[in-house]
Amino acid sequence: MTENEIIDRETYRKIKKMNRDELTKFILRYGAELTGSEERVIDLSALQSELGNIKGIGEKRLEEIMSVIEKFLNV
Incomplete structure (x- = not known):
């Protein structure tokens, strides 16, 4: 790998x-x-999918939860 290459050809x-x-x-x-x-x-x-499988969490609640998680992770 030369000095200017960041990744090799196989990668x-x-x-x-x-x-x-x-x-x-x-x-x-x-x-x-x-x-x-x-x-x-x-x-x-994957996290959203798993949280969606929890009984009692509907689509609206799931959206709220995901927005809080994304805000916390600065996404």
Whole structure:
């Protein structure tokens, strides 16, 4: 890898095949590796899906909960 390359050719090829969700997760994980931070990544769509399965939480309440979570995470 030359000095100007950020990612190698193999990684570039993998990225080209990724869908939007896979690319988002990759970027967050890769960025954390570059900065040295070991923070966990939260998949908001999976979280919303799981919260939606809780009895008593309807669509409106779920939207309110997700907006609070997004506000807290600065998303």
